[in-house]
Amino acid sequence: MLKHDPDLDRVFQALADPTRRAIVERLVRGPASVSQLAEPLPMSLAAVVQHLQVLEGSGLVRSEKVGRVRTCRVEPAVLRRTEEWFAGQRTLWERRLERLGELLADETEEKEEKEEK
Amino acid sequence: MLKHDPDLDRVFQALADPTRRAIVERLVRGPASVSQLAEPLPMSLAAVVQHLQVLEGSGLVRSEKVGRVRTCRVEPAVLRRTEEWFAGQRTLWERRLERLGELLADETEEKEEKEEK
């Protein structure tokens, strides 16, 4: 218990920033250079590069430089793995509801048995 | 474009902290009081209360006080809505792959047509 997943830390931390989420939302539509990513963003290129470093640190984005252009793309596996964390939580929640439902059904049954006497 | 969702900001920000994620993971299994949540956590009760404020601010958790006990529970709708963000990104990614596949198929077709001449 209490084991925390530093990968998830970094992914959520990365996605907590609206600029970085915008970058991810851009990149799922296809790869882009640093300047292309920076173009619609209201900040310096250096700031965008820093955001990209955070995204790369989280594994959400990887990039490679060819000539003077760095091309960035999303890593869908990391996106999917994170989605699965939510699915896991939902499963636990739903299981609890089931148990609660069963319990309620049992109680009703007991009541009915009593009333039949 | 570039409209950022402050709700998602807060949710991801909330989930970026391992302590807060642990609290959510505890709460999907069922409601708990503040003290119960704090018990396994290596920090002061006040710190846990602060984490809970962040979680409530994000909508992930809601709580009500009865007597001197505050009972906390997850808000599954917010969890689900966040999961859907990922599903949306995945959809965009997959659509891009499809288009890429079609393009590739078209090119192959064109090549074959040329070769047939």
Add this chain to the structure above:
DNA sequence: CTAATACTTAAGCATCTCCTTGACTATTGA
């Protein structure tokens, strides 16, 4: 009534985050 319980609030502090500017390197088009 009194003491213990279950928070709540506030102040303070070290650290991290997000951005800036300025100087720099490497590549490429004319």
Add this chain to the structure above:
DNA sequence: TCAATAGTCAAGGAGATGCTTAAGTATTAG
């Protein structure tokens, strides 16, 4: 070659974050 392009690196600053301790308020068990 020389200037523009594309990105990199480092220092610094305002504000946010994640704790702490200390002092407070209700609520409840005895």
